[in-house]
Amino acid sequence: MTFFRSLQQVFSRYKILALLIAIALIWSFFAWQSEGAFLTARNLSNLLRQMAITAMLASGMVFVIIAGEIDLSVGSMLGLLGGVAAVLDVSFHLPFGLNLAIVLTLGLLLGLFNGYWVAYLRVPSFIVGLAGMLVFRGILLAVTDGSTIAVESETFIGFGQAYLPISVGNVLAVLLFVMLVVLTLRARANRVRYQLAVPPLWQELGKLAAIAIIIAGFVTVLNSYEGIPVPVLIMLIILGAFSFMARNTVFGRRIYAVGSNLEATRLSGVNTRLVKMALFGLMGLMCALAGLTNTARLAAGSPSAGNMGELDAIASCFIGGTSMRGGSGTILGAIIGALIMASLDNGMSMLSVESYWQMIVKGSILLLAVWIDVVSGSSER
Amino acid sequence: MAEYLLEMRGIVKDFSGVKALNGIDLAVRAGECVGLCGENGAGKSTLMKVLSAVYPHGSWTGQILWNGQELKARGIRETEEAGIVIIHQELMLVPHLSVTENIFLGNEITGFAGTLDYAAMHQRAAELMRDLKMPEVNVALPVSQYGGGHQQLIEIAKALNKKARLLILDEPTSSLTKAETAILLDIILDLKKKGVACVMISHKLDEIAAVCDTISVIRDGTHVGTRPMGELSVDQIITMMVGREITNLFPREEHPIGEVIFEARNVTCFDIDNPARKKVDDVSFQLRRGEVLGVAGLVGAGRTELAMAIFGCYPGKSSATVLLDGKPVHIDSPQTAVKSGLCLVPEDRKRHGIVPLMGVGHNITLSVPEQFSRFGVIDQAAEMQTIEKMIRRMRIKTATPMLAIQGLSGGNQQKAVFAKMLLPAPRVLILDEPTRGVDVGAKYEIYKLMMELVKEGMSIIMISSELPELLGMSDRVLVIGEGRLRGDFINNGLSQETVMAAAIGQTET
Numbered sequence: 006m007t008f009f010r011s012l013q014q015v016f017s018r019y020k021i022l023a024l025l026i027a028i029a030l031i032w033s034f035f036a037w038q039s040e041g042a043f044l045t046a047r048n049l050s051n052l053l054r055q056m057a058i059t060a061m062l063a064s065g066m067v068f069v070i071i072a073g074e075i076d077l078s079v080g081s082m083l084g085l086l087g088g089v090a091a092v093l094d095v096s097f098h099l100p101f102g103l104n105l106a107i108v109l110t111l112g113l114l115l116g117l118f119n120g121y122w123v124a125y126l127r128v129p130s131f132i133v134g135l136a137g138m139l140v141f142r143g144i145l146l147a148v149t150d151g152s153t154i155a156v157e158s159e160t161f162i163g164f165g166q167a168y169l170p171i172s173v174g175n176v177l178a179v180l181l182f183v184m185l186v187v188l189t190l191r192a193r194a195n196r197v198r199y200q201l202a203v204p205p206l207w208q209e210l211g212k213l214a215a216i217a218i219i220i221a222g223f224v225t226v227l228n229s230y231e232g233i234p235v236p237v238l239i240m241l242i243i244l245g246a247f248s249f250m251a252r253n254t255v256f257g258r259r260i261y262a263v264g265s266n267l268e269a270t271r272l273s274g275v276n277t278r279l280v281k282m283a284l285f286g287l288m289g290l291m292c293a294l295a296g297l298t299n300t301a302r303l304a305a306g307s308p309s310a311g312n313m314g315e316l317d318a319i320a321s322c323f324i325g326g327t328s329m330r331g332g333s334g335t336i337l338g339a340i341i342g343a344l345i346m347a348s349l350d351n352g353m354s355m356l357s358v359e360s361y362w363q364m365i366v367k368g369s370i371l372l373l374a375v376w377i378d379v380v381s382g383s384s385e386r
Numbered sequence: 387m388a389e390y391l392l393e394m395r396g397i398v399k400d401f402s403g404v405k406a407l408n409g410i411d412l413a414v415r416a417g418e419c420v421g422l423c424g425e426n427g428a429g430k431s432t433l434m435k436v437l438s439a440v441y442p443h444g445s446w447t448g449q450i451l452w453n454g455q456e457l458k459a460r461g462i463r464e465t466e467e468a469g470i471v472i473i474h475q476e477l478m479l480v481p482h483l484s485v486t487e488n489i490f491l492g493n494e495i496t497g498f499a500g501t502l503d504y505a506a507m508h509q510r511a512a513e514l515m516r517d518l519k520m521p522e523v524n525v526a527l528p529v530s531q532y533g534g535g536h537q538q539l540i541e542i543a544k545a546l547n548k549k550a551r552l553l554i555l556d557e558p559t560s561s562l563t564k565a566e567t568a569i570l571l572d573i574i575l576d577l578k579k580k581g582v583a584c585v586m587i588s589h590k591l592d593e594i595a596a597v598c599d600t601i602s603v604i605r606d607g608t609h610v611g612t613r614p615m616g617e618l619s620v621d622q623i624i625t626m627m628v629g630r631e632i633t634n635l636f637p638r639e640e641h642p643i644g645e646v647i648f649e650a651r652n653v654t655c656f657d658i659d660n661p662a663r664k665k666v667d668d669v670s671f672q673l674r675r676g677e678v679l680g681v682a683g684l685v686g687a688g689r690t691e692l693a694m695a696i697f698g699c700y701p702g703k704s705s706a707t708v709l710l711d712g713k714p715v716h717i718d719s720p721q722t723a724v725k726s727g728l729c730l731v732p733e734d735r736k737r738h739g740i741v742p743l744m745g746v747g748h749n750i751t752l753s754v755p756e757q758f759s760r761f762g763v764i765d766q767a768a769e770m771q772t773i774e775k776m777i778r779r780m781r782i783k784t785a786t787p788m789l790a791i792q793g794l795s796g797g798n799q800q801k802a803v804f805a806k807m808l809l810p811a812p813r814v815l816i817l818d819e820p821t822r823g824v825d826v827g828a829k830y831e832i833y834k835l836m837m838e839l840v841k842e843g844m845s846i847i848m849i850s851s852e853l854p855e856l857l858g859m860s861d862r863v864l865v866i867g868e869g870r871l872r873g874d875f876i877n878n879g880l881s882q883e884t885v886m887a888a889a890i891g892q893t894e895t
Contacts, residue, residue, distance in 0.1 A: 192766070192767070195765070195766070195767035195768075196767045196770075198767065199767045199768060199770065199771040200771075201767060201770055201771065201774070253763050253764050253766065254759075254762045254763050254764060255755040255756060255759050255762050255763075255764060256762060258748065258752075258755050258764065259755075261741075261743070261744060262741045262744060262748075262752055265741045265742055265743040265744055266737075266740065266741045266742060268737055268738050269732075269737070269738050269739055269740055269741050269752075270741060270752065271699070271719075271720055271721075272697075272699060272720050272730060272732055272738050272739075273720070273724070273752045273753040273806060273807075274720050274721050274723065274724025274725070274729075274753050274810065275720075275721065275752070275753070276719075276721045332741075332742075332743040332744075333743055
């Protein structure tokens, strides 16, 4: 009993640890069942590429949920923006750079539009999302005329399908590590400057060493196939940037405050409406990135693109430990949640499990994950 | 028959290594009322949660004897069945359900096939209302139709309906007016005669003195002493609670008062539910530099609404002209208010003050992360330095600044909310019931802080329901009654009677 309780405490404090154990279990199961085929570099590279789109959506969604809202329109918005990108490419022959800029701007604007309805016109986000889900899908059908549009630009397709050259991957890995070392040392120096307590050096060095091993392993595996896939790189950049945002910026701080107690935050002089609207803008931006990646990966804009994408994204967030009561959750958790979802998809497809079973399993896992959150939350108070 | 109805022996409860209760004893006879006193964070609420099995048997050590038998309840249902009913500080009524439905919630009288027998329930509810001396309550109406005082009594009716033999009242009068409080205390005396025992937690010692036979004081999770009520004076009780003499209850000192810096003109608020009614009716006043302006009035007089309208957060229709240094400033939201130099420490700490999941430190800097940021990126170390400075200055007791603020006691949470509202360096600080639910020690520290602030030239508007506090701290007192300004007194030996007379509406001046 006490063992169980202390285990529960460890998990509720280090949710990420629980998630990593879940992944280890899922992977070993599939590796065993597929006789090792699941854990080949080729399949892992594939798996990461598959998860990238859901991960991009989840990266935006996690903040929306932390702020106590939800966005059901993201699947349709992804489809619409991906479709618009395909049309701009095929009908207007825009260079990819321009196309990218236009679609990202459009995504931002659509997101802000949603956010305006939620934050300023005070329509519940559930309804705004539901409406957007229909409207965006409708516009997509109108834009594509209901048919699939094959993309022509090579650069565009590369955005979803290309790999980084192996040398570039290695250089980036080293750069990343050097950056982390510099950041750690700077934070340390800063604490010393302000005469605050500093954690022991060996602890930080140990952390850095662990990170080095993870980065090295990651790059080695991917390089032993074709290199780091471009969407995976984008996903990792988002992970880094958003983690930084959540932890170190005024905006990030406010997202959590708004989600935990909106009224207290407002009475502290924070413009809570603006925070909410901006969040939806960010969500729109992520939809644009995911839409572009999706269109590039399929080399076509399709009227059914992103169907049920919102559900995968929302499930990833909840599996990743985001609280449905708002106020807590992490971007890393959401991305690991996406990895779990993608692993289940990939593994079950590999074992040729019927697709209806895949849906049943994914649904059950979601239910289980939220149950665990509820249980660990209620044990605290 | 055992001598005591309830006996708690050597109760120890710890939260991950921190002992919240360290060997507490408490005994209650049938028909006896025990006053439980102690500072916030002393362990009163924890003890009552142990007793009512919110913390089930096994999650603490010690022994509870109920009628001489050991009680090992695993949940609140079992303790209620035994006859132990707790009434929490926050009301636990469902606003949209009727009075009857609330009284019988979870305890319904049912007829054939589980259908509700409304006739029987209404009859019993009306009976309870008569017993509680409020026959005017229509038990078929939703609870939300009634004010805080009635609701508190409806809670008690609910408890009585469960055949309570021991009633635990946690700060039962914190949202009641004087008249409502008097009724409640009368009813407690009545219940005692009928053999119902009570444990009453309260910061208001005069109320404890009025109804309790015995007083039990706990401090830092240990039992300090239990005495018959008559043997202790209020001063002695306070000494037992804080463990030190408080010679100067209000640390008011001479301080210079300067020119008029703030003025509110024609503040008017309309009732949200009833837009024809004015909750605040054309109130105007001035505030000087370094002045403490007390705002007195009965509960519901419109004091909080006045503050909200000035601060730009009144939820209904309102109008106000606010001048700072003689120039009109436009305030339409808390955001513009804080920018103009106004800060508010709200009345309802839980709902409006704290961000519960966030750390104490991040709560403190909630208003002003920009102060430590460049391009929106926060310099964590610089922020932490400010946080630690504020924690030291306010003497907030917390294990680390990263601890979620919901884990702190009420007094420490309030100090953190204060710290938060000081960092924007306001010129005018509005305090709405700043010491509500705060223990004596923390109160004193808050008063001292107020003195420091006005000496630095800040001006304070303090709304309070406690007259001694208002008269002890204010330089000037405004009295609000039924939404109107009923009096504006310089506090030069001002008496409680004068203020109360104005509040009720019997001004001769």
